[in-house]
Amino acid sequence: MSKKQDRTVSKREDGTWVNKRNDSDRATSLHKTQGDAIDAAKDNLRKQGGGEVTIMGRDGKIRDKDTVPPGNDPNPPKDKK
Numbered sequence: 001m002s003k004k005q006d007r008t009v010s011k012r013e014d015g016t017w018v019n020k021r022n023d024s025d026r027a028t029s030l031h032k033t034q035g036d037a038i039d040a041a042k043d044n045l046r047k048q049g050g051g052e053v054t055i056m057g058r059d060g061k062i063r064d065k066d067t068v069p070p071g072n073d074p075n076p077p078k079d080k081k
Contacts, residue, residue, distance in 0.1 A: 005048040007041040009034065010056035019044065022054075042068050 006022045017029040017037035028044060031037040036054060045051045045068040057063035 005045060006051045006054070008056065009037045009041050010060070011058055022035045025032060030047075042066070 004023045008022055010018050012018055012065045017023045017034045019029045019037045019041040020027045027074060029040050041053045045053065050068050050070040053068060054062060055064040071081055
């Protein structure tokens with residue numbers, strides 16, 4: 001179950017990358033690169049007390065998920081990236 005501050009990073013049709021809260025209709029911020037959008041989403045989560053960032057690839061499928069402390073990761077990875 002996602003918390004209200006959890007975020008998703010995805011690509012729009014115009015080529016920009018979106019940092020958006022999961023419970024919001026509007027983007028929090030727009031970025032030229034996926035990396036910039038991910039950094040912004042993680043920074044937002046740090047300020048809001050942690051949570052999870054879902055990163056979508058160019059094809060629209062989930063590419064990665066990352067928990068930002070002090071969020072609770074119910075299934076921590078066995079390997080380290």
